[in-house]
Amino acid sequence: MPSVHINTNFNSSRLQFVLDFIQKQFTNLQIRIKDSAFSSNIEGIIIQYGGIPSGSHYYISYQGLNEIENMDPIADYEKMEFPILFKSEDDLGFDIFSAIFWMLSFQFERKLNSRHKDQHGRISCIHHPFYKKRQYKLPIIEYWIDLFIKQLQERNQLVFHRKIHGEISLGIDIDQAWKYKYKSGIRSLGGLMGSIIKLKYNELIERIEVLCNIRKDPFDTYQYLNQFDLSRNQLIYFVLNGNNPKLDPNHSFSHPKFRQLIQWLSTNHPIGLHPSYHTIEEPDRLKDQKEMLEEIITIPLTKSRQHYLRILIPDTLSALEELGIRDDYSISFFDDTGFRAGTCHAFYYYDLSNERSTNLIIHPVIAMDRTYLQYLKYSSAQVLHDIGKLLSEVRLMNGEAHIIWHNSSFDFKAEWKTFDGLFEKLIQWIKN
Numbered sequence: 509m510p511s512v513h514i515n516t517n518f519n520s521s522r523l524q525f526v527l528d529f530i531q532k533q534f535t536n537l538q539i540r541i542k543d544s545a546f547s548s549n550i551e552g553i554i555i556q557y558g559g560i561p562s563g564s565h566y567y568i569s570y571q572g573l574n575e576i577e578n579m580d581p582i583a584d585y586e587k588m589e590f591p592i593l594f595k596s597e598d599d600l601g602f603d604i605f606s607a608i609f610w611m612l613s614f615q616f617e618r619k620l621n622s623r624h625k626d627q628h629g630r631i632s633c634i635h636h637p638f639y640k641k642r643q644y645k646l647p648i649i650e651y652w653i654d655l656f657i658k659q660l661q662e663r664n665q666l667v668f669h670r671k672i673h674g675e676i677s678l679g680i681d682i683d684q685a686w687k688y689k690y691k692s693g694i695r696s697l698g699g700l701m702g703s704i705i706k707l708k709y710n711e712l713i714e715r716i717e718v719l720c721n722i723r724k725d726p727f728d729t730y731q732y733l734n735q736f737d738l739s740r741n742q743l744i745y746f747v748l749n750g751n752n753p754k755l756d757p758n759h760s761f762s763h764p765k766f767r768q769l770i771q772w773l774s775t776n777h778p779i780g781l782h783p784s785y786h787t788i789e790e791p792d793r794l795k796d797q798k799e800m801l802e803e804i805i806t807i808p809l810t811k812s813r814q815h816y817l818r819i820l821i822p823d824t825l826s827a828l829e830e831l832g833i834r835d836d837y838s839i840s841f842f843d844d845t846g847f848r849a850g851t852c853h854a855f856y857y858y859d860l861s862n863e864r865s866t867n868l869i870i871h872p873v874i875a876m877d878r879t880y881l882q883y884l885k886y887s888s889a890q891v892l893h894d895i896g897k898l899l900s901e902v903r904l905m906n907g908e909a910h911i912i913w914h915n916s917s918f919d920f921k922a923e924w925k926t927f928d929g930l931f932e933k934l935i936q937w938i939k940n
């Protein structure tokens with residue numbers, strides 16, 4: 509296997525983190541850092557990172573990787589056909605190591621404050637560094653890596669092969685297991701009165717028919733989802749702990765029917781935690797919610813996605829990691845689709861305060877049903893066009909992607925009527 513050696517005085521766990529991320533994408537790429545013991549007689553490709561360029565070595569100018577918190581790079585759209593960060597005058601044209609670390613350690617998000625957030629405390633796509641040309645629709649980091657690898661190949665007559673990943677998964681968020689069924693008498697009565705007061709007679713009739721077992725509950729879509737025969741890891745159910753009728757409207761984990769449903773779902777697919785609305789302000793709630801769900805499925809929970817995609821970086825990620833969560837699926841825009849962290853590969857959450865890579869893996873989430881319906885107001889055809897483009901980028905880079913849907917998004921007689929027939933097409937793409 510051809511070795512690549514980085515000669516640098518800027519060795520750090522940050523640099524190692526970035527190099528690990530790059531080399532994991534290839535089958536035959538091994539990158540080693542050489543610092544004080546560097547010898548110019550070494551076999552393989554030599555990259556000089558920082559310092560004064562010497563001889564014929566490939567040179568990348570150091571632009572601040574180890575002081576990234578103080579950096580505020582501006583995306584440059586002029587130099588290449590895709591935006592870059594940390595532009596420099598060297599062989600590559602920018603400091604790729606600082607640029608990747610800046611993205612994967614969520615630097616742009618850490619610099620935003622409550623003025624930049626919506627009423628749910630979420631960050632809009634308009635604050636993304638590549639918003640200007642919506643180039644967060646591309647996995648920019650993989651474009652950077654491909655350029656870097658191409659140059660190394662050309663200079664050294666070598667070929668590096670991308671690993672085959674291409675895993676596409678679907679996450680069903682269960683925010684409300686049933687629309688009408690198995691609710692307390694007070695909630696059912698409140699709903700009934702609401703339908704009457706708001707003159708929603710169709711809803712009223714539907715409610716009565718469901719409660720009289722004449723019609724299936726519109727959110728009871730579990731058998732329907734099961735029929736697609738997705739493999740175990742192609743579908744994950746994220747189950748919300750219901751403790752707030754308005755924001756966390758799920759049924760109680762103590763309800764026997766709900767427990768039965770979760771147990772049945774867990775036989776074919778992983779169950780993930782779906783931490784409730786206020787867990788970002790009160791992370792202590794995470795532990796209780798995890799334990800309550802684990803008590804039902806009787807195995808440890810390792811996957812999680814924040815309800816409403818509400819997340820505080822780094823606090824929520826640190827709290828999840830501490831709790832033993834290994835896979836998070838919360839990093840996604842609420843108001844657009846794309847690659848929020850700039851990549852279509854999973855990466856470890858980097859804990860800046862302790863200067864270490866953690867065991868928590870952040871998975872790239874590229875799209876969500878509600879984003880299309882409520883924020884983008886797309887037709888079915890537009891949704892498929894958008895998801896198709898995003899998935900072709902993922903497959904081009906042999907990456908992975910996760911798409912969020914809800915058990916309640918098949919209510920075609922109500923707000924989801926324009927999406928009738930869409931999901932079956934999406935499933936075909938996920939399976940192929």
Ligand SMILES: [Zn+2]
Nearest residue numbers: 681683815816
């Ligand atoms: Zn949710």
